[in-house]
Amino acid sequence: MHSAATALDSLRRLSETPSVSMLSVAFAQAGFELALVGGPVRDAFLGRIVNDLDFTTNATPDEILGVVIPLSDTHWDIGRQFGTIGARIAGEAVEITTYRVDQYDGETRKPEVAFGLSLEDDLARRDFTVNAMAVRLPQLVLVDPFGGIDDLIARRLRAPSTPAISFDEDPLRMMRAARFVSQLGFELTEETEWAMAERAASIAKISAERVNDELCKLLKTDSPRAGIQLLCRTGVADLVIPEIPALRLEVDEHHHHKDVFEHTLTVLDQAIELEKSRHPDAEPDLTLRIAALMHDIGKPATRKLEPGGVVSFYHHDLVGSKLVAKRMKALRFDKETTVNAARLVELHLRFFGYTEGAWTDSAVRRYVRDAGDQLERLHILTRADVT
Numbered sequence: 001m002h003s004a005a006t007a008l009d010s011l012r013r014l015s016e017t018p019s020v021s022m023l024s025v026a027f028a029q030a031g032f033e034l035a036l037v038g039g040p041v042r043d044a045f046l047g048r049i050v051n052d053l054d055f056t057t058n059a060t061p062d063e064i065l066g067v068v069i070p071l072s073d074t075h076w077d078i079g080r081q082f083g084t085i086g087a088r089i090a091g092e093a094v095e096i097t098t099y100r101v102d103q104y105d106g107e108t109r110k111p112e113v114a115f116g117l118s119l120e121d122d123l124a125r126r127d128f129t130v131n132a133m134a135v136r137l138p139q140l141v142l143v144d145p146f147g148g149i150d151d152l153i154a155r156r157l158r159a160p161s162t163p164a165i166s167f168d169e170d171p172l173r174m175m176r177a178a179r180f181v182s183q184l185g186f187e188l189t190e191e192t193e194w195a196m197a198e199r200a201a202s203i204a205k206i207s208a209e210r211v212n213d214e215l216c217k218l219l220k221t222d223s224p225r226a227g228i229q230l231l232c233r234t235g236v237a238d239l240v241i242p243e244i245p246a247l248r249l250e251v252d253e254h255h256h257h258k259d260v261f262e263h264t265l266t267v268l269d270q271a272i273e274l275e276k277s278r279h280p281d282a283e284p285d286l287t288l289r290i291a292a293l294m295h296d297i298g299k300p301a302t303r304k305l306e307p308g309g310v311v312s313f314y315h316h317d318l319v320g321s322k323l324v325a326k327r328m329k330a331l332r333f334d335k336e337t338t339v340n341a342a343r344l345v346e347l348h349l350r351f352f353g354y355t356e357g358a359w360t361d362s363a364v365r366r367y368v369r370d371a372g373d374q375l376e377r378l379h380i381l382t383r384a385d386v387t
Contacts, residue, residue: 004149007045008142011036011135014050018090023055024137026067032059034096035119035134035143042130045152046184055096056122056134060115061085064096082113100125120145124160127173128180132160155186163195171202174236175214182218182227193234200235208332211240215331219293220284222272225265228293232261240331243297243323260299263387268292270384278380287337288377291344292384294324298345321346340374344381347371351382 014020020036027034034057040050057064061077064085068075072087079086083098099116101124116122119134123145126132133148135141146160157180159166159173167173174196177188188196203211218227231237232245247261271292275285298320299313321342328338350367359367371378 004045006047008140010044010050011041012140014040014044015135015137015140017092019092019094020053020137022071022089023068023094023096026071027057027059028138030059030063030067032057032063032067033119033136035136037123037134038126038131041133041135041142042148042152045149053092053094055094055137056099056119057096058099058117058119059096060098064098068096083115119143126160127166127170127176128157129160130157130180130184130186155184156189157181157184157186158189158192163189163192164199167195167199167202171199172206172210172214174199174203174234175206175211175218175231175240178227178230178236179214179218179221180227181230182221182224185223185226188230193230196230196236197234201239203236203239208330212331212333215240216286219286219289223269224272224289224293225269228265228268241294241327243294243300243327246300247296260296264293264296266387267295267381267384270387271380274380274384278376285377287340287344288380290324290328290333290337290341291348291377291381294320294327294341295345295348295381295385296320297323297327317346317349340377344374344377347374347378348381348385350378 014036015024024034034055036053037056038054039052040054043050059067061080061083065075065077068085068087068089072089073091075085075087077085079095079097083100084095085097086093086095088094099119099122101114101116101121119136120143123132123134123143129146129148129151131148132144132146134143136143151158157177177192177196180186181188218224221227228237228244231240232248237245244261244264247264268289271288272284275282275288279285296313296316298316298318301319301323302313302316303311304314305311324345325338325342328341333341347370350370368375
């Protein structure tokens with residue numbers, strides 16, 4: 001974590017960029033408050049690259065438009081009902097949202113949107129204290145009413161309110177907790193993890209599309225392992241991706257096999273490492289990562305205890321491929337990603353035996369032909385599957 005002086009210097013330089021300085025001056029001249037909020041402030045203190053520019057203000061959506069339109073190349077208001085106006089200013093995409101004090105009915109995730117009067121009230125509705133910090137512009141005054149800086153130093157995640165209230169208000173925050181555990185390398189407080197476990201079933205209230213979005217963000221982090229473990233440990237995964245916690249197969253005293261759950265996480269780790277080594281500047285390969293995470297989900301259904309203490313999983317590749325397609329359809333993945341991930345799982349055992357010289361030239365050609373445009377991903381997956 002950067003020192004406060006270094007972080008504030010980073011925020012000062014950000015405030016002097018054309019897009020931010022134009023906005024802050026325009027809102028001040030119009031008599032409105034403006035603050036940079038959430039992720040950009042957190043990332044400045046963590047020394048991470050600031051990608052998203054999120055602002056909050058006491059101006060209403062109509063008033064925001066009145067300030068923004070003269071400055072912007074283009075603008076959009078698809079989030080207007082939630083108080084959010086987007087714009088492109090000096091080549092940068094920005095979002096400005098009116099202060100909010102949302103209320104939830106306890107049955108759905110959709111909030112009853114109510115506009116607030118103060119920055120502090122707006123920060124109180126945020127998911128975690130490390131995201132409930134803001135910097136007032138153009139004054140460059142840090143606002144941290146819930147101890148977000150202390151939690152950044154301690155590398156912990158907790159809610160501005162109690163975790164029970166936070167997760168009851170919006171169960172999707174449990175998925176966000178898993179993402180931030182992986183993305184930031186933080187840990188939940190004990191109270192927060194307990195609350196997550198007690199409310200795991202409430203994730204069923206969230207639409208598959210929203211769950212999909214957070215799951216994909218988790219898988220695109222540099223190290224999804226910790227977040228996946230958290231989802232499994234708290235029971236959230238039982239409703240989102242039940243095939244993964246099902247990999248924690250019992251091993252009796254007479255029949256022994258590899259810990260399939262731990263093996264799966266290791267394969268995912270190794271696939272990401274190989275992916276980065278081949279394409280260090282590319283975006284995370286979601287299709288490959290889904291295939292790595294789910295490549296062995298056919299094993300519980302095909303597990304057979306053989307004589308002599310042997311455990312077999314015959315045809316788990318074919319069974320797993322069908323299960324992958326079924327789960328991804330339920331989570332509303334697009335057709336191309338689903339087809340490709342399922343195909344990789346179906347083929348992930350094809351390379352077995354090649355190093356022993358059992359393959360003919362025609363078998364190699366068939367392997368290449370069957371893999372098609374997924375050949376490089378299949379290479380990575382089969383290499384990662386060696387643990």
